[in-house]
Amino acid sequence: MDDKKQERKLKIRNIKNGISIDHITAGKAPEVLKILGIDRGFTDSVTLAMNVKSSKMRKKDIVKVENKDLDVNEINKISVIAPQATINWIHDYQVVKKEKVKLPDELIGIVKCPNPSCITNKEREPVKSIFLVKNTNPVVLVCKYCERETESLY
């Protein structure tokens, strides 16, 4: 095993079953954990690496979670904060599916509008937030309702 592989092996342990999210924008791993609903009550094994060297991204974060699957909503949420992320589904130590996240054209009910005056933040109003993706790199979203543009939602 060469040095590089040895280094990676030391940093991030392989998992038996679950998901491995690679190429997360550096520094965003804790937010990915939040999206996955992983908090102190979570009992399965979670591995987190931040600011790891990456040839493609210079620096990146990685998250591996044992016995976990992802739904479309979670993948879409991840795509907003880490548009370059790759998701690997692992079964019996083998990658059985690999998918690059893709920011959809429209985010429905996924993110909360940061504008407190937006109708979508009015208590009891039966409306889901809808954001139109105006730009993907950097991510620029426009609220369909208050029409405010926003670059950072987390």
Place this chain on the structure above:
Amino acid sequence: MSLKHWNKKHIISIRDFSRDEIDFVLKKSALMEDKLSSSKPVKLMKGRILANLFFEPSTRTRMSFETAMKRLGGKTVGFSVAETTSEAKGETITDTVRVVEGYADVIVLRHPAEGAARVASENIKIPLINGGDGANQHPTQTLLDLYTIQKEYKKIDGLSIAMVGDLKYGRTVHSLANALESYNVKLTFISPRELKMPKRMVNRLRDKNIEVKETTKLNIGNADVIYATRIQRERFPDLQEFERVKEAYVLDEIILNKLKDDAIIMHPLPRVSEISPEIDETRHARYFQQSRNGVPVRMALLCLVCGVDF
């Protein structure tokens, strides 16, 4: 443009309008103004009801819509203070418009929450016109602004337009700039440094090949249209700074000899001290005319969205 295109259309944001649609509304507004000035009463909306739902105080917009509907031979119902409505009892805007849908043929809604008009429009089948949703949009104001310019110069393309005052928070200047994106105009943004036009708006205009100049000096010598806005005290934590800034952008008789002969001065009103009263009687003042222009523009829109041909 066919009548079908406009029938039951909601008028929510100027950003939803193409240039063709704006030009069509301006053309129809001119036709409506001709009808208004003839001695024959206009009965185009006879038997129809407009519901004016004003969850925020407003004088000009509410009265202008009411006048427009009545000049068309229609009737109006509604309210103008939120405290007296069912919203005060906790009703959602969605429920309110669904109820009103059963009473009226068209709704005008003003609400402090941004996006309220779009949410409301998604829940009803009768047309809804946004009469202002917080700091977001007030499309009929922008259409009457454009109509005023078009009426004066018989064109919008080729004009030099200066916007003066609070360009950071001013809803009217943002919407006007949005609409002018599809015209071939030169824009000058004149404001104190603290109240500059948001960078993203300037960039967007430049991306559309609009020539944009930004300055803190009241250089209006080349402008065909001067669009003045109010600088609000609450934008300045330091009152002394506010007083200094306010003085720097006053349009008074001293600036008159710097203006082009046929330049017009517009203002969405109410004005406070940014245009001194001695300008009112000059050939440049158009702000009261501008406000009057709201009536034929709103008459035209009411007819269009109700599927009434004219």
